[in-house]
Amino acid sequence: MIRNQKLMERIREIFEEHKHRYGYRRITAQLKREGYAVNHKRVKRLMTKMYLYAISIRRRFKYSSYQGTVGKIKPNLIKRKFKSIMPDRQWYSDVTEFHLNGEKLYLSPIMDGCTQEIISYRLSRRPDLKQVMDMLEDAYKKHPA
Template sequence: MKPEKEKQDELICSLIIEYHSTFDGILGYRRMTMFINRLNQKSFSQGYIYRLMKAVDIKARIRRKKVNRKRIKPEYIKENVLSRDFTAKYPNEKWLIDVNEFSILGDSTKLYLSPIMDLYDNSIIEYEISFKNNYQLVFKMFDRAIQKYPEAKPIFHSDRGFQYTSNIFKRKIEKPGMIQSMSRVSKCIDNGPMEVFLER
């Protein structure tokens, strides 16, 4: 009879192989961990998923980021306060956010991932996965991050996506005393660490 740990490893390896195929090989171990945990209500570590991906010889292939942006006129915009200073001396000093789109093979359905990154250690403090790129994709995740870190007042940096340039989000940012920052138009490098993460 197989030990429970071995059974678990085999199950997770099967999920890794399935997700690797489903998402056309674009999931690195960080995003693979997110998808396995969120879609299966688990809390595995990135190190564990990394070891299993290595065991089954699965790696992400690099691909150009593809995001479905809604053409909605911004209700307001902010300057690039972060100004490509991606260093942080303490936790919750600077947060980054973005949305990435995934295509599911053999299906027209799109899946969207929205994470918040803490620049102190480039850790993902909260994220949301959804079949819709809408306001709730960002708002629900942001609310959970605030509940987790109620005293946090970081510089909060994003691109100029419709969720971040809405007056509703502006109020969400201002309520806890955060400083909002936005990338310049067509300057992905202004959100560099998040762009790198979303390519893995």
């Protein structure tokens, strides 16, 4: 117990020096840099004994950019009936997010309600208005009104 006393004092000093933000892993690394031959399990046990717990600064909730309804909501004219009798009468679109090699890509297609054919699509790194407008321009060039 006496051999732990000096180590416990140094652990408390490091803990206070870093404003209670260092946990047992960082304190162990700091002690090893200072020349102490110490195991992380020993540091954890001593910190628990001294009631030293690091302040957790992790985010508790997953980030979401959704901020509620933005703009006016249009009336639901389709009422989930995604079939059309005539081609080019109803077009459907959506923006889908894909994760590829650590990157996010956004696909925005237009599908015809009658033929189920993809009229036009755009792939972008950001889901912005330019992506949708370019997709619509391509669709209107292929199928003029």
